[in-house]
Amino acid sequence: MLYRFSIEAFPLSKETEESLAGLTSHREFSRCKVAVHVGGLPRAAKHYVDNPSPQVILVEDEGGPEEIQKGLESLAEVVEPGRKVIVIGGINDVQAYRRLISQGVSEYLVAPVSTEDIAAAIVGCMKDPGSTPRGRVISFIGARGGVGSSTLAANMAWTLVDLTQEPVIGIDLDLNFGTMALSLNLDPKQSVSEALTDSDRIDTVLVERFMVEHGPNLSVLSTTGSLKELTPPSPDAVERLIDICRTMATFVVIDIPHRWNTWVSNTLLQSDEVIVVASPDLANLRDAKQLFEWHKSRRGTATPKLVLSKADAAKRNQLSAKDFQDTLGVAPSLNIGFDATLFAQLANNGQMVGEGARNHKLNEQFRQFAFQLGARKGVATRAGKTPKFMSWLKRPKAS
Numbered sequence: 001m002l003y004r005f006s007i008e009a010f011p012l013s014k015e016t017e018e019s020l021a022g023l024t025s026h027r028e029f030s031r032c033k034v035a036v037h038v039g040g041l042p043r044a045a046k047h048y049v050d051n052p053s054p055q056v057i058l059v060e061d062e063g064g065p066e067e068i069q070k071g072l073e074s075l076a077e078v079v080e081p082g083r084k085v086i087v088i089g090g091i092n093d094v095q096a097y098r099r100l101i102s103q104g105v106s107e108y109l110v111a112p113v114s115t116e117d118i119a120a121a122i123v124g125c126m127k128d129p130g131s132t133p134r135g136r137v138i139s140f141i142g143a144r145g146g147v148g149s150s151t152l153a154a155n156m157a158w159t160l161v162d163l164t165q166e167p168v169i170g171i172d173l174d175l176n177f178g179t180m181a182l183s184l185n186l187d188p189k190q191s192v193s194e195a196l197t198d199s200d201r202i203d204t205v206l207v208e209r210f211m212v213e214h215g216p217n218l219s220v221l222s223t224t225g226s227l228k229e230l231t232p233p234s235p236d237a238v239e240r241l242i243d244i245c246r247t248m249a250t251f252v253v254i255d256i257p258h259r260w261n262t263w264v265s266n267t268l269l270q271s272d273e274v275i276v277v278a279s280p281d282l283a284n285l286r287d288a289k290q291l292f293e294w295h296k297s298r299r300g301t302a303t304p305k306l307v308l309s310k311a312d313a314a315k316r317n318q319l320s321a322k323d324f325q326d327t328l329g330v331a332p333s334l335n336i337g338f339d340a341t342l343f344a345q346l347a348n349n350g351q352m353v354g355e356g357a358r359n360h361k362l363n364e365q366f367r368q369f370a371f372q373l374g375a376r377k378g379v380a381t382r383a384g385k386t387p388k389f390m391s392w393l394k395r396p397k398a399s
């Protein structure tokens with residue numbers, strides 16, 4: 001998930017300043033606005049006299065409990081209501097901690113703090129009781145064209161619903177030639193490409209209008225197929241569509257076409273989970289390697305999952321799962337055999353494996369894979385209650 005918080009920090013020590021500098025290189029915080037002003041709690045109290053308050057304020061203080069208390073009181077007088085305040089201090093004392101929390105400070109961290117400590121504190125305090133649940137975004141991309149990536153994406157969307165009975169939205173981003181609706185025997189009234197023409201217009205009402213339903217829990221944004229020359233969607237529009245969908249469903253399953261451009265790479269970055277689908281040949285291995293290396297440079301340890309598809313079509317001439325593992329450093333999470341008859345029959349009937357071939361061993365493989373993708377009850381969570389910052393003061397900002 002990419003957070004979009006506005007964060008301002010007022011460190012005192014060099015260590016805290018360095019830990020703060022690491023925050024925006026975390027993928028999840030790459031979209032946050034982070035400003036750092038050296039000078040600690042006293043500087044913060046002065047700063048907000050004539051500056052608007054961000055969503056999260058981090059202040060460092062090296063004084064004792066009374067000093068911190070006084071500093072926070074001055075801060076509370078100038079900070080707009082509803083802002084989250086995280087204090088970094090040198091006092092390692094449970095009583096002082098409890099007092100600050102009871103007064104509405106969102107978190108108290110004992111220095112020295114790491115980037116991870118700061119990141120965890122911010123995420124923790126921004127989980128409001130009223131915040132909307134965030135669905136898990138799972139994207140499928142083929143290392144090459146025609147490998148079976150769309151077939152897998154549609155089947156996983158269906159299987160996630162079948163296992164969890166929770167809402168799932170499938171988004172087919174193959175805007176001209178997408179088959180998600182077709183493969184589920186659905187007939188979209190409007191193509192998802194039309195929803196992407198103006199990012200400012202995208203909201204839940206618009207998304208509902210473009211969706212077609214496959215039972216009570218599976219909704220699909222797709223196309224009937226069209227040769228209309230489309231203006232490429234803006235990365236912002238695609239990102240917004242996904243963000244809206246994740247407030248509406250527990251899982252958002254995205255079929256990304258085998259293409260490379262800014263909105264494709266942006267969507268991969270926005271995803272919680274990326275699945276690279278490859279057939280066992282040399283060109284697939286080369287392009288899977290490129291995708292894995294790109295992910296490593298942009299998403300660090302958030303490695304994609306590898307699925308081998310149409311395996312054993314070429315029998316002895318094909319590459320093995322081990323060849324892929326040796327090159328990519330990742331074993332395939334799923335190995336789908338080549339079965340032209342099965343997939344042709346299902347495609348012609350507009351059925352998923354779990355509908356038309358429930359007893360086929362592939363159905364069980366898909367179910368196991370869905371568990372790896374997070375299939376369980378209650379994935380989207382609402383967080384617990386936190387007191388308001390210095391709520392007992394109840395002083396609005398002086399105007």
Ligand SMILES: Nc1ncnc2c1ncn2[C@@H]1O[C@H](COP(=O)(O)OP(=O)(O)OP(=O)(O)O)[C@@H](O)[C@H]1O
Nearest residue numbers: 142145146147148149150151310337338339340343
């Ligand atoms: N394991 C399989 N064995 C045999 N045929 C398969 C298998 N998986 C998918 N197919 C068939 O291969 C064809 C291409 O599949 P699909 O559209 O899912 O691939 P894709 O990677 O999304 O391709 P594109 O690059 O066109 O988006 C379809 O006819 C599908 O039914």
Ligand SMILES: [Mg+2]
Nearest residue numbers: 149150174257
């Ligand atoms: Mg496809």
